[in-house]
Amino acid sequence: MTGQKHVVFDVVGTCVSFDAFYNGIDKVIGERLLARNITARSFGFTWMTAAELEFTFLSISERYKPYKEVMSALFFRTLYMMGVEDPRAFATEAERDQCAQGYSELELRPGTKDCFAKLRDAGFTVWCLTTGDTKRVRGYFERGGVDMPLENFISCDTAGVAKPALAAYRPALAQFKEEDAKWFAAAHMWDVTAAVKVGFRGAYCTVYEKESCAEIFDSELEVVEDTLPAMADKIIAASL
Incomplete structure (x- = not known):
């Protein structure tokens, strides 16, 4: 790659x-x-x-x-x-x-720190795209002892467009080069499948919803796992 x-x-x-x-x-x-x-x-x-x-x-x-x-x-x-x-x-x-x-x-899920560490050790840059205000959302990571640089946050408040409108994902995608590996990871099926529609590769974790209800979504996801660390492992393997 x-x-x-x-x-x-x-x-x-x-x-x-x-x-x-x-x-x-x-x-x-x-x-x-x-x-x-x-x-x-x-x-x-x-x-x-x-x-x-x-x-x-x-x-x-x-x-x-x-x-x-x-x-x-x-x-x-x-x-x-x-x-x-x-x-x-x-x-x-x-x-x-x-x-x-x-x-x-709110507190970080067990496994978030390990998930980010696995990805970073494998050479990935980790970003966050959120509907929340950046200060509040970054605080979750600070309290959980996970380094998350402010410049790697993208808020829907900035663009004034909420997910899952496709326009909410495009500014994030546009930051990367065509040859880059570009993944979107979420525990909301509606979120990750919308990101796939604009050009991201999709990784879904069942930790929140448990049931993916995949039958109502159109996208084929490359990675589906039950825990965040296992999802990270699959993203790394699929990007080799």
């Missing part, structure tokens, strides 16, 4: 887990949620998914807003959709902000 070797990672959900987010919700309003037969995990997932939906719709309609602003706005609506009839009597805006703070305290 001539040229340089690059792997662009999705971060939230792929390199970091959502456990701290769910645990934060549980500490703030967990008992009240359980009284209504709602777990902190189910509320957190629903809130996050609702925010991702509106974030994407705003982006598609050329009204891009940073994800954290969308997430804040969706808190009370999500409570209502889950059966809380009077959300603003159920929780305060201060409690909403406390719950959202958990999103800034």
Whole structure:
């Protein structure tokens, strides 16, 4: 293989887990949620998914807003959709902000450090493409003891286009030469298959979604593994 070797990672959900987010919700309003037969995990997932939906719709309609602003706005609506009839009597805006703070305290998945080390030892440059703000996202790596240079972060906030719009991936791809090995790695099937469509080679890890639901995606992925280190091994082997 001539040229340089690059792997662009999705971060939230792929390199970091959502456990701290769910645990934060549980500490703030967990008992009240359980009284209504709602777990902190189910509320957190629903809130996050609702925010991702509106974030994407705003982006598609050329009204891009940073994800954290969308997430804040969706808190009370999500409570209502889950059966809380009077959300603003159920929780305060201060409690909403406390719950959202958990999103800034996410921790690296076990294996992320090993995954990056394997790739770098094999001559790969590691990049991150994220819908989050760079400062927050870089903090995940700093707290986890993984070196991730600021210049290797690419944020959708800069381009004002959210993944999985193909335009969100093209600036990252355009940084590399035609002869380079260009991989995109993610634990979201929708993410990695969109990157493949613009020209990346795709690596998917099942650590988050467990079920790939491959039947609804059009792309053939070169690498599918259950752990991040195993995914790194396959990327290295496929790039020889």
